[in-house]
Amino acid sequence: MSLVRNVGTIGGLTLVSRVFGFLRDILLARVLGAGGVGDAWQLAFQLPNIFRRLFAEGAFSSAFVPLFNRRMTKDGDMTEARIFAEEVLAVLIPILILFSAAALIAMPWIAGLFANEGISSDPELYDLAVLMARLAFPYLAFMSLATVFAAILNSLSRFAAAAAAPILLNICLITALTVGAVQPDSVELRRDIGMWLGIAVTISGILQALWLGWWAWREGFRIRLRAPRLTADVKELGILVLPAILGAGVYQISRFIDLFFLSTLPDGAYTFLAMGDRLNQLPLGIIGIALGTAILPSLSRHIARDDHDGAFRLQSNAVELALLLTVPAAVALFISGSAFTRAFYTGGAYTLADSISTGAVVSALVVGLPAYVLNKVLIPNFFARKDTRTPVYTAGGALVINIGLNFLLVPRLGVVGLALAGSISAWCNVAALYAILASKGYFHLTRLVLSRIARITLAAAFMGGVLWYAMPYGSEFYSGSALERVSSVIALVALGGVAFLVAALLLKAIDRKTIDQLLRRPA
Template sequence: MSLVKNVGTIGGLTLVSRVFGFARDMLLSRLLGAGTGADAFFVAFKLPNIFRRLFAEGAFSAAFVPMFSTELHGEGGREAAIRFSTQVLSVFLPILFLFTAVAEIFMPWIVEAMAGAYREVPGKFELTVALSRLTFVYLLLVSLVSLLAGILNSMSRFAEAAAAPILLNICLIAAIVFFGSTDTGDNFGTARALSVAVAVAGVFQFVWLLLAVRRAGIELRLLPPRMTPQVRRLLRIILPATFGAGIYQISQLIDVFFATRLQEGAMSFLNYADRLNQLPLGVIGIALGTAILPALSRLVGRGDADGAQRLMGTALELSMLLTIPSAAGLMMCRDALTRAFFLGGRFDAADAAITADVMAGLAVGLPAYVLIKVFTPGYFARGDTKTPVYTALAALIANIALILLLIERFDIVGLVIASAAAAWLNVALLYAGLHRRGQFHLTAPSALRIGKQILAAALMAALLWWLAVPLAPHFGGNVFERVWSIAALILPGAALYFAALWALRGFDRDQIARFRRPAA
C-alpha cells in the first residue's frame, strides 16, 4: 500500500473522529458552558488522555512497532511476532493493573497536584476527584488498545486502529443525548454521565481492536509474566522513550496546573479551542507520524539512507502543504469558528471571544506540533529514543520560563503562546540533530516550495480577513445562517490557496506521484 494511501486512511478516519468530536463539544458547550462542571470534567478527561498520548502515540508504539516489524519480517515470521506480542502482553497487563489501582487510591493527591486551586470553589475539587476516578479506568483499557494498534500498524493495517477513537466520541455523544441534564441550576449530572461514558468507550475500543487483530491472524494468549530477553530489550528502549514522551505530558500537566489557577472556565476555553486545533493536528500530524514510522524503519533497517531522506522530505512538504493554510485559517477565522460552533445555551459571546483568542495562540504552534510528529520517527526508526528526551526537556524548561513571563500579562493566551514557542524550539532541536548526523536535511527546492506555500497561505488569509467583515453578523445566527456563512468564508479561501499553490508550483508534482506508489 502506498504511503499516501496509508496517510489518507489514517487521516480520513481521524477526520471522521474529529467531526464526531466537534459534535460532542458543540453539545457540551451548550449544556456545560464554561463553568464548574465543565472544568471538572475536562481536568478528569485530561488524565487518561495524557497517558493515551504517552502510550498510543508516543513511547510504546515507538519502541514496539520496530521490534514487532523485525520479528514479523524476520526468519521467525508470524509465529515469532505472535510470541513476542504475547510476552509483552503478559508482562504489561499486571503492571497496568497495579498502576491503575494505585492511581485510584491516590487520586485526591493527583488532582491536588494538578488542580489544587479548585478547592476555592465549593464542591469543585471533590467533583473533579470523583470524575477522575471514573475516567482513569480508561487508562488500563487504552494501554491495551495501544498494544493492539501497534500490531495492526506494523502489518500496515491502519484503518481499524484509526477508527477506534470514533467509538469514544460516539459514547460521549450518547451520554450527552440520553443522560445530559438541561437543568440550569446543576450541570454536575452531565459531567458524571460523560465520565462513565469514557470508561465504557475503553471497553468498546479494546473489543474492536482485539477482533481486528484476530482477523489479521494474530491470536494473543495470557501467559505467566516472564522477563524474556526481548521484553528486557523493549523496556530498555521504552523507558527513555517514555521519559521523553513524559516530558511532553509534563508540559501538558503544567498547562493544566496554570490554567486551573486562572479565571473560572479557563480549562473549558482551552478545551474548546484545542478541539479546533486538533483537527489538522490529528488528520495531518498524527496520520503522517503513524504512517511513516513502519516505512522508515524498513528503509533504515536495510541501510537505504537516500530512501529515508526522500521519505522524510516528502512527508515534510506534504505536512506543511496542509498545515500552513490550516494555521492561517484558524487565526483569521477564529471568531467565526468559535461563534458558529460553540455559541449558544450556557456558552455566551464573552466565552466565545476568549476561546477565539486561545485558538489563535494555539494556531501559532500548529505547524510545530505537526513537524514534531514528522521528525521524531527519524530518531525512533534508528532506535534512538534518548535524543528526543533531551530536546523535549529543553522545550519544557523554555515553556515554564515563558509561562512565568507571559501569563500574568496575557492570562490564558500567554499560556498557549508559551507552549507554541516551546514547540518551535523542540522542532529546531530535532531538525538540528538529524541534520548534524547526516540523516535528514531540508533541500533548497523543498525550502523554496514551502516558501511558496507560505505566500499562498498569506493570500488566502487576506481574502479571509476581507470576507469576515460582511459575514460577521451571521456567524452567531440560526443553524442555517451559521452553515452558509462559514461555508462562504472557508470555501473561497481554500479555493484561492490551492489555485495560488498550483500557479506558484508550491509542490513537487513528480515527487507526490512517486510518494503514491506502494511503500517499499
C-alpha cells in the same frame, strides 16, 4: 502502499473521529458551559488522558514497532512476533492494574494539585471532579492494551482499525451528553451528566480494546495469556521504551505544568483551552498523527535494509506534505478562529463572550500547528534507528523554554499566553530535532524543497490576506440562526480554499511530480 494512501486511510478515519469529537465538544459547551461543572469535567478528563498520552500514544508504539517488525519474517511466519507480543502483554497487564489502583486511591490529592479556585473553593464541585476522574481513569488501562493491538496492526500496514477506534470514545460521550441535552437544564442535571461522562469514557476504553483485539485476531494473531516474565525481548523493549516514555513524559510534564498555570487563572480557562484545542486538533490529528503513524514502519524497513536514499526521500516527502497541509490550515484558523468558535459553540450555557475568548485561544494555538505536525514527522527518524534518547533531550529543552514563557506570558495574556507559550516551544523543539538530523547526515532539506516551502508560505499568506479582508462582512452571521452560521462558515472555508489553491498553482507550490512520487505513479 504509498505514503499518501496510508496517510489518506489514517487521516480520513481520523477526520471522522475529529468531527465526532467536535460534535462532542459543541454539546459539552452547550450543556455544561464554561466554568463550574464544565471546568471540573475538563480537569477530570485531562488526568487519565495525560497518562494515556504519556504511555499509550507514541512512546510505546515508537519502541514496539521496530522490534516487532524485526521479528516478522518475509515468508509470512508470525510466530516469533506473536510470542513477543504475548510476553509484552504478560508484563504490561499487572503494571497497568497496580498503577490504576494507586491512581484511584490518590485521586483526591492529584485533582487537588490542579483544581482552580472555582473548583477547590466549592467542596461539592471538588468532590464531583474527583468522582468523575475516578470513573474515567480505568480508561487508561484499557487504552494501553488497545495500543498493543494497534501497534501490531500498524506494523502489518493495517491502519484503518486503529484510526477508527477513537470514534468509539466520541460516540459514547455524545450518547451521554445527548441524554442530558434533551432535559431541562439544572445544576443537578449538570452534575449527573458529569458522572455519566466519566462512566462513558471507561466504557469506550473497553470497546476500543475489544475492537482492536478482534482485528488483530482477524489478521492471525491469536494472543494467549502468559505468566509475566522479564524475558530478554521484554528487557530490550524496556530499554527502548523507557527513554521514549521519558521523552513523551517531558511533553506530559508540560501538560501538568499547563494545568498548574490554568489553576491560577479565572473560572472558565480550562474550558476555553479545551474547546480551542479541539479546533486545533482537527488538522493536527488528521495530518500529524496520520503522517507519524504511516512513516514509522516504512522508515524502519528502509533503515533495516540500509536504504538510506529511500529513507531520505520518504522523510523529505513527509515534511513537504506536512507543510503543504498545515501552513494554510494554521493561517486560516489564525485569521478566522473567532468566526468558527462563535458559529459552533455559542448557545445554551456557552455565551458569546465565552466563544470570543475561545477564538483568541485558537489563534494562539495554531501558531504552533505546523511545528506539532513536524515533530510527529521528524521523531520517527530517530525511533526507526532505535534512538529514543535524542527526542528526550530536545523535548526537555523545549519544556524549559515553555516554562519560562509561561511565567512571562500567562500573567500578561492569561490562557492565551499559555497557548502561545506552547506553540513557541514546539517550534524550538522542531529546530533542535532538524539540526540534529542534519548534523548526523540522516536528513536535510534540499534547495528544491526549501523553495517549495517558501511558495507554500506565500500562497498561505495571500489566503490569509483575503480572509482578513472578508471576515468583517460576515460578523453578524457568525452568531445568527443555524442556517446563517453554517452558510457563513462554508463561505469562509470555500473562499480560503479557492484563494490558496489559485495562489499555490500560480506560485507552483503544488508540484505534480512530487505528488506522483508519493502516489507511486509514473510522473
